[in-house]
Amino acid sequence: MIVLGIETSCDETAAAVVDDHGTVRADVVLSQIEEHRPFGGIVPEIAARAHLETLDGVIRGTMREADMEFAALDGIAVTGGPGLIGGVMIGMMAGKAISAAHHLPFVGVNHLEAHALTARLTDMVSFPYLVLLVSGGHTQILVAEDVGVYKRWGTTIDDALGECFDKSAKLMGLPYPGGPNLEKLAFTCDDHVSALKRFDLPRPLKGREGCDFSFSGLKTAVRQHVEKLPAGNLKQSDVAALAYSFQITAGEVLVDRCHNAIEQFFSTYPQSDKMPAFVVCGGVAANQHLRARLKDLTHNKKMDFIAPPLSLCSDNGAMIAWVGIEKLKRNMTDALDIAARPRWPLDPTAEKRPGGGIKA
Ligand code: AMP
Ligand code: MG
8 A cells, every 4th residue: 555645734745655665755845944933923815826836847846756646556644633724725625626536535533643653663552552743833641542632641732842942942033943943952051050050041840740741931941041141142152051941841840740640641551561762753753852861761650752753753744655554454534525623633532731731
């Protein structure tokens, strides 16, 4: 079985061809970072126009790389949400047109499900498993019970972690995209003890029950520290120390929340002989410090730590194609009148949260 996957829900125009053995036969990701850089963040209107201009070429390039004609595919899978609606609609229209023209089964994919199932593409992880999804728009702890069956145990009640990285980096005067630049800067901090003492930051919800997150207070505290620094050009060593403290704080919060989730996992799913998996995904999973902290935690808790390669952690078409394969195998296809959705919760039964969490 061979499926074309299309992803346009945020700031990457992406397509990939994947087969049911998990071989990625072609994978093209066109980032819009340069278009958004002057604005210091993603501008939805610019994103939609860029998808419109580039998607045809990205799909054509992907099919060329896979050395295939559309007619030889077994299906088309397209991100149907959640995401920036302009981009999602453009991807859906393109995918539906190919599906209609070549009489191919169509699957509208939940972007979050694609992140959650990537570990099955890369590592054949078996259900149930825990997922920490940390990206620019989402911060969630999920249990993947089966294809299409998820329990959302935690979400952010305000900002996503990637958003908090990006906004904090901007306050520190770092260029967009902030997350990776903040990590690079934190590496250059050479006095860790004094950095933590000087730039003490709050650990929102740490020590509290449950698996929810809150990051807006952390961002505010970063702003207050920046405002106290001498006016004018910020000193490199000052912001490096602040970036270091920020990263340590983010790591502590993630470990605390994931610790609760792991305890809940073992009591909810008393395991047989097999070590269950803990999967981390989303763009923030690229952060080496956070990865290391989560790896230690899961190792201590006897879970198998799975972090897909960076290219499959951030937005891409291969993860969308893979959901297409998982769903086509189960005859879970969609009619061509399926709508694009700005919000699409993976677990419709999960309690609504006041802030960012309501997105999904
Ligand atoms: P995504 O939303 O999955 O496309 O991922 C993008 C988000 O991941 C943005 O908020 C980035 O700033 C963040 N990100 C990417 N690399 C890193 C990193 N090394 N450390 C922290 N955040 C990162
Ligand atoms: Mg992205």
